[in-house]
Amino acid sequence: QLQLVESGGGLVQPGGSLRLSCAASGFTLDSYAITWFRQAPGKEREGVSCISRSGGSTFYADSIKGRFTISRDNAKNTVYLQMNSLKPEDTAVYSCAADHWYWSCRVSAAAMDYWGKGTLVTVSS
Numbered sequence: 001q002l003q004l005v006e007s008g009g010g011l012v013q014p015g016g017s018l019r020l021s022c023a024a025s026g027f028t029l030d031s032y033a034i035t036w037f038r039q040a041p042g043k044e045r046e047g048v049s050c051i052s053r054s055g056g057s058t059f060y061a062d063s064i065k066g067r068f069t070i071s072r073d074n075a076k077n078t079v080y081l082q083m084n085s086l087k088p089e090d091t092a093v094y095s096c097a098a099d100h101w102y103w104s105c106r107v108s109a110a111a112m113d114y115w116g117k118g119t120l121v122t123v124s125s
Contacts, residue, residue, distance in 0.1 A: 001025070001026050002024075002025075002026040002027050002114055003024070003025045003026055003114075003116075004022055004023070004024055004096055004097070004098060004114055004115060004116035005022070005023050005024075005025070005116055005117075006020060006021065006022050006023075006094065006095060006096055006116045006117070006118055006119040007020070007021045007023070007119060008020040008021050008119060009094060009119030009120045009121045009122075010120075010121070010122070011122045011124065012086055012121070012122070012123055013123070013124070013125050014086060014087060014088060014123055014124075014125055015085060015086065016086050016123070017082070017083060017084045017085075017086065018083045018086065018121060019080055019081070019082050019083070020036070020080065020081040020083065020094055020096075020119060020121075021078055021079070021080055022034060022036070022078065022079040022080070022081075022096030022116060023076075023077060023078045024077045024078070024098070025077075027098075027114075028074075028077065029072070029074060029077045029078070029079065029098070030053055030054075030074035030077075031053065031100070032053065032098035032099055032100060032101075032113070032114075033050060033051065033052050033053055033098070033099045033100075033101045033104070033105035033106065034050065034051055034070075034072065034079040034096055034097070034098055034099070034105070035047055035049070035050035035096070035097050035099060035105060035106065035107055035112065036048050036049045036050070036070065036079075036081050036094060036095070036096050037094070037095045037096075037097060037107075037109060038090075038092035038093065038094045038095070038121075039092055039093050039095075039118075040089075040091060040092040040093075043092075045109055046061065046063070046092075047061065047106075047107025047108070047109065048060070048061045048063065048064050048068065048094075048107075049061065049064065049068055049070040049081060049107075050070070050099075050105035050106060050107050051070045051071070051072055051079060051105055052103070052104050052105045053102070055071065055072045055074075057104040057105060058070055058105070059104075059105060059107060061107070063089075064083075064090070067083065067084050067085045067086075068081060068082065068083050068084070069081070069082040069084075070082075079096060081094070081096075083121070086121075086123045087123060088123050088124060089123075090121060090123050091121060091122050091123050091124070092120075092121060093118040093119070093120050093121075094118060094119055094120075094121055095115060095116050095117070095118040095119075096115075096116045097109070097112035097113075097114060097115045097116070098112065098113050098114040098115075099111055099112050099113060100113050
């Protein structure tokens with residue numbers, strides 16, 4: 001069974017850090033670009049970051065640029081999202097998705113092949 005499982009979410013104070021993980025089972029992650037999405041209550045889903053199959057190409061939305069870093073360890077079949085300097089507006093359910101796209105990566109939800117169920121990140125004092 002093909003699965004993506006996110007972990008690492010939780011409650012953190014403003015200015016704090018979290019590292020999210022997206023682990024694949026049933027398939028090898030190095031055959032896919034990976035995108036992180038987030039959806040806050042009452043807001044549309046937003047593609048915040050993505051990484052190409054090799055890790056050589058990345059994208060960051062303006063809302064998180066300079067604070068979040070995406071990386072991947074294909075040997076561990078896992079993609080990470082390091083989140084620093086967290087703000088209350090970063091509160092959302094974060095989900096990862098796999099895209100068969102061969103060149104770079106994409107943040108279009110419609111293009112994704114597989115999705116994880118998400119992990120909740122709450123930034124609050």
